[in-house]
Amino acid sequence: MSAVLETPPVVTKPVMARINWVKAAPWLYTIALFVAWELLVIALDMPPTVLPAPTDVFGAIAKYWSPIWKNSIQTLYTTTLGFAIAVVAGLAIGLFIGWSKTIYAGLYPLMIGFNAIPKVALVPILVIWFGIGTVPAVLTAFLISFFPIVVNVATGLATIEPETEDVLRALGAKKMDIMLKVGIPRSMPYFFGSLKVAITLAFVGSVVSETVASNYGLGNMMSSAQSQFNVPLVFAGLLMLAIEGIVMYAIMAWLERRMTGWAHRSTMAQ
Amino acid sequence: MSHLVSIDNVDMRYGGASGTLAVSGLTMRVDKGEFAAVVGPSGCGKSTLMKLVTGLHIPQTGVVVVAGQQVTKPVSIVGMAFQNPTMLPWRTTLENILLPLEIVEKHRHRLRANKKEYVEKAERLLEIVGLKGFGSKFPWQLSGGMQQRANLCRALIHEPELLMLDEPFGALDAFTREELWCVIRDLHAAQGVTIILVTHDLREAVFLADKIFVMSARPGRILKEHRVPFERPRDLEVMYQAAFNDMVHELHGEIAKARVAA
16 A cells, blocks of 8 residues: 555656647637538538538649639738728727717717618629729728727727716816827727727628629639539638638737737736 | 805706706805815715816806806816726826826926926825835726825826815725825825815814815705814824814714705
């Protein structure tokens, strides 16, 4: 018995304990998803024209790399351009709306109504105005993604603590002073938070428009692949979109942490 | 007689002719350099009083005069501190304290050129309130009591003639509160600033003030004015004297009566 107790504890930790599971989790879950998908296709004996296995999809990516790459860049271009316009316009409109209670009350219902319109219904109108191609895709991305930015910036401005405002107004601060010193810095966490939502919406907008009215872009590529029953290529397009979406989201999340670290203070204190 | 603040027969009603009457027939005077406290049942219009004196509200009837001028717009000779420290979380404590200087007309144009002088002044204030070396910390890295100290510095940085305090120590624990009483007592003695303190804490009022106004329930008016007889400088020990307790007791009785009358 005593001999067993005296055995020194194992010094090197086992392999399982040395892996940072939280860091590894996103990769493991992604791989698991693909494996499950592959197994499902094999188990149900799905034809590739209904549900291609991940191996078929990766095969399609390798086979059609040149058009996939070109169209991915096109979609990324229309999305980021539309998104950039949305950021500028959304920030400006948000500040404008948040400026006064009257403007807020007057414009808010209009904005809600506008946001309720399915943007795909606007694409034909944009085509009448601008023709098919890049412009309607950029504009659709813009229209769909600027709303969350506006709402968030306006909310940040509208929720200034009345006591802060009193302290400054008693010192003779003008509306402009309060906006510059308190309102705008205060709304920045809301603004950067909204970028994460807006960028993913921008992809929805540009791809919808490309699918209906364009000769370029992943949306167009997928719709023509579909008409040729090239289902692996459709899935390849979806996969590329997902990757672009994740990358852009990650950039926005990084930007948010960089610019408004003070708003995430619970993790930064001391 | 030089009254810094004089309020004469003021009525203030919120929300139009049929709205609530917050104060009615309010009359009070505070001399230059005096420390006045205002106590009363809750909802008696103490915060309205703050807003009237600072010019954030203009009364419907009656006259408010601050530093010899009738108040018709915000008066910038006032510093304010509330129960909620309202420090801006994206600025360091020092930058928070310098904020009023970016607003007040007299200082805003010379702030950039004389930054060093102002920063030194802010650091002196931080030292007085016992926050030396904390200027570079963000407010959310400070405890509640420390934030309230910084809040006092911010209220004093532009050298206001009048300091308005709205229950500034209400959210603090008893020991921190007593410490800050001493801080504010010493600031008052050193800077010669006039202070109006709105509070629920009767011991706080008696310990700090020269003059105590008791307000009635809504619509608020001044029921009684007390002179506080204790010698300055006052030590915390004064609170354990019989005369001190008698005064607190008397105030307590008056407010209890005002509550019943409501």
